[in-house]
Amino acid sequence: MSLEELQKIAAAAKVKAESYEHHVHVCMAASCQSCGAADIKTQLTETVKENGAEADIWVKGVGCMGLCSAGPLVRVESPADESEYLYQKVGTEDVSELYASIDGNPVERMRCQTEIPFFARQQKIVLENSGRIDPEQIDDYIAEGGYTSLVRALTGMSPQEVLREVSDSGLRGRGGGGYPAGLKWATVARSPAPVKYVICNADEGDPGAFMDRAVLESDPHRILEGMALAAYAVGAEYGYIYIRAEYPLAVERLKKAIRQATRHGFLGRQICETPFSFEIEIRLGAGAFVCGEETALISSIEGQRGQPSPRPPYPADEGLWDCPTLINNVETLANVPAIVREGGEWFQSIGTEKSTGTKVFALAGRIAHTGLIEVPMGITLREIIEEIGGGIPEGRKFKAVQTGGPSGGCLPEENLDMPVEYDTLRAAGSIMGSGGMIVMDETSSMVDVARYFMDFCMTESCGKCVPCRAGTFQMHGLLTKIARGEATAADLQLLEELCDVVRDTSLCGLGQTAPNPVVSTLRYFRHEYEEKLKTDSTDLEIVAS
Amino acid sequence: MPRYPAPPNAPAKVRVVTLRIDGQDIGAREDESVLDVAAEHDIRIPTLCYLDGLSTWGGCRMCMVEIAGSPKLLPACSTQVAEGMEITTNSDKLKNYRRMILELLFAERNHVCSVCVSNGHCDLQDLAVECGMDFVRVPYRNAPYEIDSSHDLFRVDHNRCVLCTRCVRVCDEIEGAHTWDIMGRGVECQVITDLNTPWGESDSCTGCGKCVQVCPTGALVKKGTAAGEMEKRDDFLPYLTQMRGNR
Structure with missing residues (x-):
């Protein structure tokens, strides 16, 4: 696969997309599926077929659109007149009305305002394709510029250059610890060992957190590309995705994505006609929270009881089967394609000095808009809760916000104006964690x-x-x-x-x-x-x- | 799946480092653990799960020490010495923590010394005396545990188990049978034989009794012993591992 071939696929996908007058995107992530999104998509497809409008209307299943509390979500886009309507809480009984509105006036009763801060205040890197592309189609990902970073890196950059971009970006581990990704990568890259591994930690277990699930379900190829770039930078040829078995949809989409990527030559032997080879295997976690801890995760992959072991030795020196192993969280790896594409300096300009880039949060609890958001680091908790989250419903009073899951802490009203950064949160007695954010009102003890x-x-x-x-x-x-x-x-x-x-x-x-x-x-x-x-x-x- | 080849036998030259333990200047090989070096110089660091001759487990947390410059306490058994280390093994904080860990252990299961066959020959009891743990402030769990007497020669009394996994390690690493393992999570953990079959019905158990000899408490004992009669001998282990290493 060369850059030209990649662009050819992207162009073909664009031509296909432009041939449709209207695009209907139905959210097919786990949250909307649990409220019947799959039926809505089937019915919409059938209605379109019955009316013989297959050539004009493209019904597409996409990933998470973020506002999970208002699901199932359906977005109707008409590129011709640049109109875009988002519908919330769509039921199967609304399908015919929705279909009728595609060519006419929007259905006001189901409309969800997209100008609200929940959408307007977000800045998307990790979730840039989420809710836009069909996660089960590799062509969709390629059309949005997917795999260009990998092909560019393999054909035009040395592993050291990829590593430098990541170091320059200031990216820190998004799994909770906040360890600089560049340092971790450099440790593994430095080792002369002949065999190394890259592991994607998708054992998301914090109560109320669903960031990784959304990324995996909405944009699985992004993780594969991130892992391949990491493997190229550190010199690994084999990778594992350790994912919890409670995410069957994400597992299914990952499997599909790995098959597609292998067929297209983004994984496997001699990728892009270079000596670089990389294969990925999925390992399912059996539901133990502690297996998100890296040494326990490694034991689990090895087939042992999922129990942590003393560090040092760190996995970067002696990890999976005693080989140097790079373990990164899903969100960390999802940032990598964008960093390699736009450059480390670009990433560093987002967020704050010590916490660069954006962070995905799963908003939950007593808050008007529950769902998934991506915001630049350094934003205040007040902005997240009151503006993006829409404040506390039913006129109740805010009491505390819990960040970082069972390893984090509760912050009161007086900390709301604090910027969201690794170090400020830690100083206040909580942690950034993987991104769960649970809001509590005055009724909580x-x-x-x-x-x-x-x-x-x-x-x-x-x-x-x-x-x-x-x-x-x-x-x-x-x-x-x-x-x-x-x-x-x-x-x-x-x-x-x-x-x-x-x-x-x-x-x-x-x-x-x-x-x-x-x-x-x-x-x-x-x-x-x-x-x-x-x-x-x-x-x-x-x-x- | 390719495996990283094992490193060639220990490098010919090991650096010697100097460090300080409890104010005492000490020279040591770089590849030794803090615990080994301290023991060599007669500095006593309390341990429970550690046993010379077995792999390091690091689970009991009794051997935690303070190292100047490190924000965290570190376990002496699994921390290697380094040049210029300054180690404190018996500060008031450490003593308090050790006492609390022992209280947690005593409250976790039913350690009733007076009727225990290991009374007077028990590592847990000795540690309590050494660390001055004369009172348990946390409430006892009082969970019922079973006793498995199905084996011809030995008995396992889960009431006395501290989950140090010495039996698991000796069976796997020295005897090579891997009869013992752990099941469950958290306080529900329990040592089991085979796939939780009664010990007497275990297919893999060779009846060698090493597990009984290394058990620090009265959890694994010889049958036919009365209160205070079960004395254990674990001094065979270092010789055994050394002999095998030399072969």
Whole structure:
């Protein structure tokens, strides 16, 4: 595959698209499918066929459009008069009306305003093709400029140049830790080992987070291209996508994408007639949260029990089957094709100095617009929640926002004007995490929130190290006691001590960050804990002594 | 799937580094762990899951030490020494943490010393004495655990298990049978024989008893022992591994 051939495919796809007067895009991501998007697409296709309009109207299944709370979403585009209408909460009974409107006036009752900040304030890199292309058609991806980065890199750039672009971009790991991707890549690239691996970590497990799922379902080729570029830069010939089995649609689309990419010669032996070869295999996770931790993920791929092991040695030095291994999160790899295409400097100009680029967040909880957003780093939490998210519904008052899942923390109103960056969030007691953002209003009890996340960590602990295995169990017990109003001040003190022990002595990230929800709620909402404490005379004596 | 070839036998020259443990200046080989170096110089760091002769597990977290310049505590068993390291093994913080870890262990299962066959010869008990853990502040879990006496010679009492995986490792690495493994997650973890069949019905168990000898508590014991009678011998291990290494 050469650049000319690629452009030929893209041109052919464009000609095909332009031959249609109207494009009807039906969201076929998991969220909209769960509300019946597949039926809507089938019915629309049939209606078009019945009316003999196949040559004019193109009904296409696309990826996530973002506003998941308003699904199923359908977008009607007419390139001729440049009109574009987005319809929300479409049902099968609306199909005939929708069809009739394609040539006439839009159906106002189902229309979703696209000028609202939810759409207008976003800046898309990772999700640039999401909701626009058919994830099951490689030609669609190529038409949007897909695989040009890979072909350009293979035919015109050295691995070092690709690596330099990524280093210059300042891209940091989007899985939670925020480790500079360039440094990680350089470590693997430096190793003289003959066999190296690239792993895409798609074991997304934070409650309320669905960023990676959306990317995989909406634009699977992007991940393959990102992985191939990473493999070229570090000198790997074999890659794995470790994805949780709870994402069957994403798995199916990835499999299809790998088949298509191999057939087109973007994967396999001697890609683009160069000596570079790269193959990708999918491995399914069996539902353990801890397998998102890189050493546990590697054990799981090797066929062992999914348990973390002490680092160092880091996977970049000794990873899968003791070979140097590059592990990156889905979103990190999804940024790579754009970085190679536009250059590291371009990426660096987006966001802030220490946190470059954009970040995808999954908005959930007590917020008007639930869904997927991509915003430049450095945006404030207030802008995300009040403008993009549309604020708290039913006139309730904002109380806290939880970022970073079970490893993150809850931030109160006073932190809302803080820019969203790796370091500021950490300083405030939370973390960027993989991108889950759960908004809570005044009706939420912070003790319950902490207890919920502790319950999650307790059941997801692998059981290898004592502080995480037994410590989270005890912390959960103490939080339950506090929530029931049966705890004393001594219990609260013990809880705080346990937080320190579990954080400082646990083996892996799961245990080390498990106390975060408790610590952050204690920091900002301590009164809620204290209000629930029992205060009879005997307890006061214990505290005094 | 290609495998990265194993590195050739240990390089001829290993650098010697100097470091400081608890204020004592020490020279050590670069490829040694903090725990080994400390033991060589009679500096005691409490351990539970670690056993000389077996692979390092790093699960009990008793051997956590402070290293100047590192924001995190590090386990001595799986941290290699480096030039200029300054290590503290017994600060008040570490002592507190060790005590709390022991409390967590005692509360996790039913460690009732007075009726235990290993009473007086138990690593967990010794650690509690050494670390001054005389009281458990966290509530006991009081979960019911079964005792499997189906084996002709040995017995497994899950009430006393601390999940150190010494039995799993010795069976896999030394005996080569891999009869033992772990099932479940979190506090629900349990050591099992074969695919959770009774020990006596295990096809893979050779009955060698190494697991019993390395078990730090009264979880794996010889049958026919009464309270306090079960003494264990794990000193055969380093010789065994050394002899095999020399072959």
